[in-house]
Amino acid sequence: MSTNADFDLFRTSEDHEALREAVRAVAEDKIAPYAAAVDQEARYPQEAHDALVASDFFAPHVPEEYDGVGADALATCIVIEEVARVDASASLIPAVNKLGSLPLILAASDDVKSRYLPPLAKGETTFSYGLSEREAGSDTASMRCRARQDGDGWVLSGQKSWITNAGVSEYYTVLAVTDPDGPRGGNVTAFVVEKSDEGFTFGEKERKLGIKGSPTRELHFDRVRLPGDRVVGQVGDGLKIALRTLDHTRVTIGAQAVGIAQGALDQALAYVKERKQFGKRIADFQGIQFMLADMAMELEAARQMVYVAAAKSERGDKDLPFFGAAAKCYASDVAMKVTTDAVQLLGGAGYTSDFPLERMMRDAKITQIYEGTNQVQRLVMARQLLK
Numbered sequence: 001m002s003t004n005a006d007f008d009l010f011r012t013s014e015d016h017e018a019l020r021e022a023v024r025a026v027a028e029d030k031i032a033p034y035a036a037a038v039d040q041e042a043r044y045p046q047e048a049h050d051a052l053v054a055s056d057f058f059a060p061h062v063p064e065e066y067d068g069v070g071a072d073a074l075a076t077c078i079v080i081e082e083v084a085r086v087d088a089s090a091s092l093i094p095a096v097n098k099l100g101s102l103p104l105i106l107a108a109s110d111d112v113k114s115r116y117l118p119p120l121a122k123g124e125t126t127f128s129y130g131l132s133e134r135e136a137g138s139d140t141a142s143m144r145c146r147a148r149q150d151g152d153g154w155v156l157s158g159q160k161s162w163i164t165n166a167g168v169s170e171y172y173t174v175l176a177v178t179d180p181d182g183p184r185g186g187n188v189t190a191f192v193v194e195k196s197d198e199g200f201t202f203g204e205k206e207r208k209l210g211i212k213g214s215p216t217r218e219l220h221f222d223r224v225r226l227p228g229d230r231v232v233g234q235v236g237d238g239l240k241i242a243l244r245t246l247d248h249t250r251v252t253i254g255a256q257a258v259g260i261a262q263g264a265l266d267q268a269l270a271y272v273k274e275r276k277q278f279g280k281r282i283a284d285f286q287g288i289q290f291m292l293a294d295m296a297m298e299l300e301a302a303r304q305m306v307y308v309a310a311a312k313s314e315r316g317d318k319d320l321p322f323f324g325a326a327a328k329c330y331a332s333d334v335a336m337k338v339t340t341d342a343v344q345l346l347g348g349a350g351y352t353s354d355f356p357l358e359r360m361m362r363d364a365k366i367t368q369i370y371e372g373t374n375q376v377q378r379l380v381m382a383r384q385l386l387k
Contacts, residue, residue, distance in 0.1 A: 012074070012307070019075055023082040026055045027090075035087035038213035039359050042205070044168055045213045048083070048090035053123030057083070059097040063105070066117035073248070073313040077255035077306060084259025085266070088363035089213030091256050093126060096164045096214075099249045099371075100127030103173045103190050106248075107233030107241045116171055116192055125170035130160035130193070130219050131242055137161075138376050140175075141185045141239060145221065147176035154178075154231075156191065156224040159203075162370070166217035167202045170195045174219070175238045188238035192230045199224040210362035247324045248313045250371050254306040254327035257335035257367040261299045264335075264342035264360045268292070271346050271355075282345075291345065295338045302331035322384040329377035332367035339364040 012020075030051035038045045052058040061076045062068025071079070076098060084091035101120055104113055120127050136143040145158030156176055163172070172193045179187035193200060203218030233241050269292065272283040282288050309327035312320045339361035343350035350357045368374045 012078075016075060016078055019071075020078050020082055022055070023057055023079050024085070026051055026057065027083050027086045031083060031090050032086035035090070035213075036353070036356065036359070038087065038089055040353070042207075042212040044165075044215055045087060045090045045093070048087060048213075049093055049126075052083070052090075052093055057094060058123045059094060059101070059120045059127070061094075061098045061105075062101070062117050062121040066113055066121055068117065068121035072310075073251065074307060074310040077252060077310045080252050081255040081259035081262070081303075081306075084256040085263040087213070088256060088260050088360070088366075089211045091259060092164055092211060092214040095249070095252045095256055096129065097127050098252055099164075099245065100129040100169065100171065100173050102245045102248055103129075103232050103241045104192070106244055107190070107237065111229065112192065112232060120171070126165050126168050128163055128165050128169040128172045129245075130163055130172050130174035132162045133159060134161050138373060140242065141188075143175065143177060143188065145174070145176040146180070147178050147189060147191060147226070149178070150225070152228045154191065154226045154228070156193065156221045156226055158221050160219040162206070162216055163219050164214055164216055164370075166219060167205075167215055172219065173232060174221075175242050178235055178238075182236065185239050186236055188242075189235045190232035190238040190241050191226055192232060193219075193221070193224065193226065197224050197226070209365060210359070211366055246371060247321050250324040250328040250377070251306060251309045251313050253367055253371045254302070254309065254324075254331035257328075257331035257364065258299065258303045258306055260360050260364045260367070261295075261302065261331075261335040261338040264339040264357055264364075265292075265295050265299060267355065267357055267360075268295070268342040268345045271349070275346075288345065291341055295341055298334045299338055302327075302334040305330055319384070322381055325372070325377040325380040325384075328367075328371065329374045329381070332364070332374060335364040335367055336361075 031048040034047045056069050057079045060069050060071035060079050064070040080091050080095050119125050133143050147154045147156045174191050174193045175188050178189040199222040201220045206216040275282045305327040309323040312323050343357045343361050
């Protein structure tokens with residue numbers, strides 16, 4: 001026996017769809033026009049930054065008690081998805097603001113939250129995340145960055161690699177070994193480092209295949225003195241906090257991948273409806289239609305996985321580690337496939353920078369690599385299955 005109410009059980013709310021319309025309008029009007037230039041010039045997307053701040057889509061996840069708008073995990077994913085639809089580099093602004101600050105939201109004292117979250121919510125700074133190192137990528141527990149206790153404070157030495165929006169952000173959540181002789185994985189602590197801290201410098205910008213508008217640099221710490229009140233959570237809990245953070249933020253990378261794939265499909269559909277060969281639109285050829293159907297089907301499956309994982313993230317479900325890894329892994333694989341097929345559908349035109357598809361294809365690749373390679377995601381999933 002079913003009632004009409006049953007049909008509301010499995011769909012996004014009116015509020016979420018209204019949010020999507022609002023973000024899409026900002027993205028189309030204020031972000032898309034600059035995306036090609038941002039990529040070509042490999043410059044930070046300041047226009048997107050300013051538009052996101054003005055519309056409260058800059059760090060929407062920050063709770064209301066810290067001057068944020070308190071967007072839930074699904075709403076944050078929708079923001080990232082809609083921005084990524086026009087510019088993946090720009091979508092890293094809200095995504096990395098969540099990545100950098102989520103350790104604070106999950107584990108920091110109220111004093112630390114009150115100091116660092118309101119400026120982020122107001123758009124006064126971006127917030128970056130320092131976990132990976134040259135020799136500690138997938139194997140995060142082998143990090144060498146050290147923080148030595150000195151009186152009431154700490155002295156930080158070492159480096160971090162592949163840090164998104166490094167140099168732009170004022171604040172960085174940095175993971176460092178605080179007990180070199182302690183148990184592996186239980187000897188790491190999280191700290192907030194400020195851009196102005198003496199001895200903290202940046203490497204040169206990495207020259208990348210895609211997401212060229214998002215600066216990626218190394219962080220260098222030369223005996224940086226940190227006051228004791230910069231610790232995030234408990235001393236020794238850093239790696240646990242970092243891995244809990246990734247369980248949540250992998251979902252946002254899935255959302256980014258879905259947005260890139262949607263943007264590519266939109267571009268391909270518009271092209272095949274206009275392009276004529278052999279006296280008819282290429283959209284009328286069955287071979288093309290089958291490609292489009294597969295692209296849309298896989299994209300929709302990815303979107304549903306991301307939204308389910310976002311709901312689990314919001315509730316803090318115990319099976320989030322599996323669903324977060326699965327959503328990120330599947331959506332990024334789909335983004336790579338859909339963008340590649342979209343380039344193919346445009347033929348020679350798809351291979352030129354006159355159309356955004358070659359940029360989308362380059363941007364899609366990183367979603368299979370960062371926040372844990374897709375091989376690592378499969379390890380995470382398998383471990384959850386075998387528990």
